[in-house]
Amino acid sequence: MLHYDRETQSFYTDLQPPQLEDVREPNLYRDIFPYTEFPKISFTHERVPTFIPKQTWITDTTFRDGQQARAPYSVDQIVQLFKFMHRLAGPHGLIRASEFFLYSKKDREAVEKCLELGYDYPEVTGWIRPVKKDFKLVKEMGLRETGILTSASDYHIFLKLRKTRKEAMAMYLDTARAALDEGIIPRCHLEDITRADFEGFVVPFAAELMGLAEEYQMPVKIRACDTLGFGVPYVGAQLPRSVAKAIYWLRRRAAVPPEWLEWHGHNDFHKVMVNATTAWLHGCCAANGTFLTIGERTGNPPLEGLVVEHAMLWGETEGVDYSVITEMADYYRAEIGQEIDPRYPLVGRDFNMTRAGIHADGLMKNEEIYNPFDTNKILKRPVRIGLTDKSGAAGIAAWIAYRYDLPEAVDKDDPRIRQIDEWITAQYEAGRVPAMSDEEMDAKVHEMFGDVPRRPETR
Numbered sequence: 001m002l003h004y005d006r007e008t009q010s011f012y013t014d015l016q017p018p019q020l021e022d023v024r025e026p027n028l029y030r031d032i033f034p035y036t037e038f039p040k041i042s043f044t045h046e047r048v049p050t051f052i053p054k055q056t057w058i059t060d061t062t063f064r065d066g067q068q069a070r071a072p073y074s075v076d077q078i079v080q081l082f083k084f085m086h087r088l089a090g091p092h093g094l095i096r097a098s099e100f101f102l103y104s105k106k107d108r109e110a111v112e113k114c115l116e117l118g119y120d121y122p123e124v125t126g127w128i129r130p131v132k133k134d135f136k137l138v139k140e141m142g143l144r145e146t147g148i149l150t151s152a153s154d155y156h157i158f159l160k161l162r163k164t165r166k167e168a169m170a171m172y173l174d175t176a177r178a179a180l181d182e183g184i185i186p187r188c189h190l191e192d193i194t195r196a197d198f199e200g201f202v203v204p205f206a207a208e209l210m211g212l213a214e215e216y217q218m219p220v221k222i223r224a225c226d227t228l229g230f231g232v233p234y235v236g237a238q239l240p241r242s243v244a245k246a247i248y249w250l251r252r253r254a255a256v257p258p259e260w261l262e263w264h265g266h267n268d269f270h271k272v273m274v275n276a277t278t279a280w281l282h283g284c285c286a287a288n289g290t291f292l293t294i295g296e297r298t299g300n301p302p303l304e305g306l307v308v309e310h311a312m313l314w315g316e317t318e319g320v321d322y323s324v325i326t327e328m329a330d331y332y333r334a335e336i337g338q339e340i341d342p343r344y345p346l347v348g349r350d351f352n353m354t355r356a357g358i359h360a361d362g363l364m365k366n367e368e369i370y371n372p373f374d375t376n377k378i379l380k381r382p383v384r385i386g387l388t389d390k391s392g393a394a395g396i397a398a399w400i401a402y403r404y405d406l407p408e409a410v411d412k413d414d415p416r417i418r419q420i421d422e423w424i425t426a427q428y429e430a431g432r433v434p435a436m437s438d439e440e441m442d443a444k445v446h447e448m449f450g451d452v453p454r455r456p457e458t459r
Helices: 075-089 105-116 134-141 154-159 163-179 198-216 243-252 271-279 303-314 326-335 355-365 375-379 392-403 415-429 438-449
Strands: 002-004 009-012 059-060 095-100 123-127 145-149 185-190 221-225 261-264 288-289
Touching: 002 145, 002 198, 009 095, 075 134, 075 303, 075 326, 105 123, 105 134, 123 134, 134 163, 145 163, 154 163, 154 326, 163 198, 198 243, 198 392, 221 243, 221 271, 243 261, 243 271, 271 288, 271 303, 303 326, 355 438, 392 415, 392 438, 415 438
Parallel strands: 059 095, 059 288, 095 123, 123 145, 145 185, 185 221, 221 261, 261 288
Antiparallel strands: 002 009
């Protein structure tokens, strides 16, 4: 029977979700995941349509998954990071929610202090095990929503839980019903979905969850968890690794509304950002991430990257202070003691630095030539130039022009610039390896140019 979908303006055949296949042996997809070799990417070359929801947003797991990869944050650190998150969320909730552990006294104190801030965004939500007694913690904290671990692949159902699919589904549905009985929105984390049997378990389970939502007249959310980073964004790739097909099947076969869908990825194969974007573009409203991609093993989509990606796809969100990205990174370095790779996009020390002389020469002529956007205006990160023996006189002139407010313009042919170039070259010919430090260069500039003032943005 046909029905008309107003959002896509298309007729569809009503598809009944497949029934649970309660198999006796686990489906481990050994042809795709041989384990003794790299996992394989298989293709059917069938495509699913792009479907962009009317609204898309970001959710956060810095205080849950992000604390599984490093020493736990202090309560004060959590509160400060939550404040940064609120400024990035803006009044319209670009970052819609953040999830917290609830088990320790410190976890609960952090939740209480974040709730006391009275922010609309991000909403504070919980994360618990699929056991009924954990709901007492959610209820006691006054939270409206909680995540529940509902492992989806046979690797987890058979090999970890030691259950059948039927037993696992019954346990998960019982836990979700317990949440709904308490008036709490369950967010079911379908762990390891990119190794799961969609026909035999994922879609039947999701359809049952939608049945609960209809029965209770409450949302039941689904987080699609790419636990080992197996998801791929390629058109025509096959389930279970296809991100586009995973979202499409959850929407079309299990009738999960886009606003109840969330993508949670990991970066084991360097696809964490593109997979989140692929999920957005195929009908998943929410992409989940952490500050600085800090999460279990290789980490999750970087929250700051998702914020910028969202702006590139749909424009800057009104009321969002994007320069918070720089403040957040500085706080991690100075107060938390987190090392950040100098080449890390958006926040690394060298992300908008050039050491190539020809690039520096271009920057002096027009900054747009070698800077991807106005990093000073948007992130409060002025362009930087690093000096080595490869920088040449043009690089030195550009470095001085950006750092100092000279009374007159200097170029690469200035004799003082040439002299500095010779001084740098001599050091590298003598065996120097590191780049010239700002302190060394400052001393040399004062020697050659006198007591010239620094530009305010470089102090």
